[in-house]
Amino acid sequence: MNAATKEKIFDLILTDALKESMKIEFEEIDKLTAEETHEFSPQFEKKMRKLINSIGRKDRIKKFKRFAAKSVVVLSIVFTLIFGGLLTQPEVFASVQNVFRSVFDTHDRYDYVGEELTTENFDNNIRLGYVPDGYNLSEGFYTSINVALYYKNETDDITFEYGIADFISTSFDNEHSSYSSFYYNDVEYHYYESNDNDFKSRLVWYKDGYIFGVYAHLSKEELVKIAENIKK
Numbered sequence: 001m002n003a004a005t006k007e008k009i010f011d012l013i014l015t016d017a018l019k020e021s022m023k024i025e026f027e028e029i030d031k032l033t034a035e036e037t038h039e040f041s042p043q044f045e046k047k048m049r050k051l052i053n054s055i056g057r058k059d060r061i062k063k064f065k066r067f068a069a070k071s072v073v074v075l076s077i078v079f080t081l082i083f084g085g086l087l088t089q090p091e092v093f094a095s096v097q098n099v100f101r102s103v104f105d106t107h108d109r110y111d112y113v114g115e116e117l118t119t120e121n122f123d124n125n126i127r128l129g130y131v132p133d134g135y136n137l138s139e140g141f142y143t144s145i146n147v148a149l150y151y152k153n154e155t156d157d158i159t160f161e162y163g164i165a166d167f168i169s170t171s172f173d174n175e176h177s178s179y180s181s182f183y184y185n186d187v188e189y190h191y192y193e194s195n196d197n198d199f200k201s202r203l204v205w206y207k208d209g210y211i212f213g214v215y216a217h218l219s220k221e222e223l224v225k226i227a228e229n230i231k232k
Helices: 003-033 042-055 058-070 072-088 220-227
Strands: 091-094 099-103 107-112 136-142 146-152 157-164 168-173 177-184 187-194 201-207 210-216
Touching: 099 187, 168 201, 168 210, 187 220, 201 220, 210 220
Parallel strands: none
Antiparallel strands: 091 099, 099 107, 107 168, 136 146, 146 157, 157 210, 177 187, 187 201, 201 210
């Protein structure tokens, strides 16, 4: 694993740890630091500036600046969460496709790192170029960073979702499906084959800065055919 990938993994873990812990920890930290201030070393400040610049998004920059201004106590909390989480988390996989898959008892979490897209160049006109006979686009939901489209027939539907990948996390139930991954036309696909009629099979992948997902009561072959016929 190269240094750049390691840094991205570290950034993802640190961002997640901060989001989960800061809300419940800042109140106590404020009490501890109310009567004194802490001056960080030049080396620490340099590292924090590098980390802040690597995150990229304004909302996360604000979180990290707030973190840096508090105290060294916060740093110890974060590192405890990071390394404690790594020790207890069952599995962590990193792929060359900027997708990091974490496996838990009830779900799989995917953390995506994509630097190609912003809200300025996000394409919200991507559609499915192929769907099985009888399915038609019935409705869609749009935001500045993701789109969800629903293709329906008389009894069922296909959900197609996509969005900007940069520092997005998604989770998928792993209790009612069997997991496999495979490469097709240089794209790594993550496939969840449903073993319960109440749950759809799912195919998820990353490409060109986008995260994609197709969910339906269809075979693996049909889901791959749908994925391979995306229209931009």
